[in-house]
Amino acid sequence: MSKNFRNRKRKHNKKLPARYTLLIMTAVCFVTMLLSLTLNISGGPLKTAAGYVFIPMQKGINSFGIHISDKVTEIRTLKNVKAENKKLKAEVEELTTQLTTNKLEQYELDNYRQLLDLDAKYPSYPKVAASVIAKDSGNWFSTFTIDKGKKDGVDVGMNVLAGSGLVGIVTDAGDNFAKVRCIIDDASKVSGMVSTTEDNLTVSGNIKTMNDDKVITFTELKDDDNKVKEGDPVVTSYVSDRYQQGILIGYVTKIENNSNNLTKSGTITPVVDFEHIENVMVITQLKQTGDTKTADDPESTETAGDSQTENSTENK
Secondary structure, three states, rough: HHHHHHHHHHHOOOOOOHHHHHHHHHHHHHHHHHHHHHHHOOHHHHHHHHHHHHHHHHHHHHHHHHHHHHHHHHHHHHHHHHHHHHHHHHHHHHHHHHHHHHHHHHHHHHHHHHEEEEEEEEOOEEEEEEEEEOOOOOOOOOOEEEEEOOOHHOOOOOEEEOOOOOEEEEEOOOOEEEEHHHHEOOOOEEEEEEOOOOEEEEEEHHHHHHHHHOEEEEEEEEEOOOOOOOOOOOEEEOOOOOOOOOOOOEEEEEEEEEOOOEEEEEEEEEOOOOOOOOEEEOOOOOOOOOOOOOOOOHHEEEHHHHHHHHHHHHOO
């Protein structure tokens, strides 16, 4: 009795195989589709059931597909953006290099144009262009070395120009170099003249006044009629035995009466920018006077100082 009961229970609990279940569901779906097409029963409960089952499923599939498509598009766009960014960086670097080159070329062109203008300003003097290759310590170009020397026609005593006027004078020269002492140097003295009145004076270099007010000093001005005014141009004098005549030095900025009431002194603002000198013009012709320098001439004193310095250097 109990054995038969167990057998019946085992048969009752036995499930259909999965393949049969799938086959039955496929058949039901096929019959349902066939009835829908044959009898045109697209509405009603069948449509409602399909709406509840398939529409959410379709929305989910569409959303997932759109999400995947957007991600693929984003990845493709990011890849294109990175490639474009790399290309643009290369173009920017190339343009930056080209711009830097153009600026350097423009800077050199401006320097050469200034030299050409300077050459045209003093056409009666033969000249050679040179570049500064060294300078003494300090903010000012009070003394410096250029890359032209005796092989280029540059020699001691020749005048040096830059910007709009006088820089200084060559104090030493080798085959391929020359040393220049500027008019702002403490040891420099130049015979000058106020071009508006033709009154002579002595221009002296002064580093202290250059540091304080960017001016140099002048003395021994005889101006009995008080015609010299601030702003008047000062040029090299025709009586100078070292500097060519008529080279612009600067402009009068201050005038004072000396204690003897016979002469005046004051300051001059140089026309040359002595903080920035890169290229110069050397007048390759010495001042011809036919006279021998005397100890009373302030420029001769400078010459003697230069000679003493050079001799002491040689003795060392």
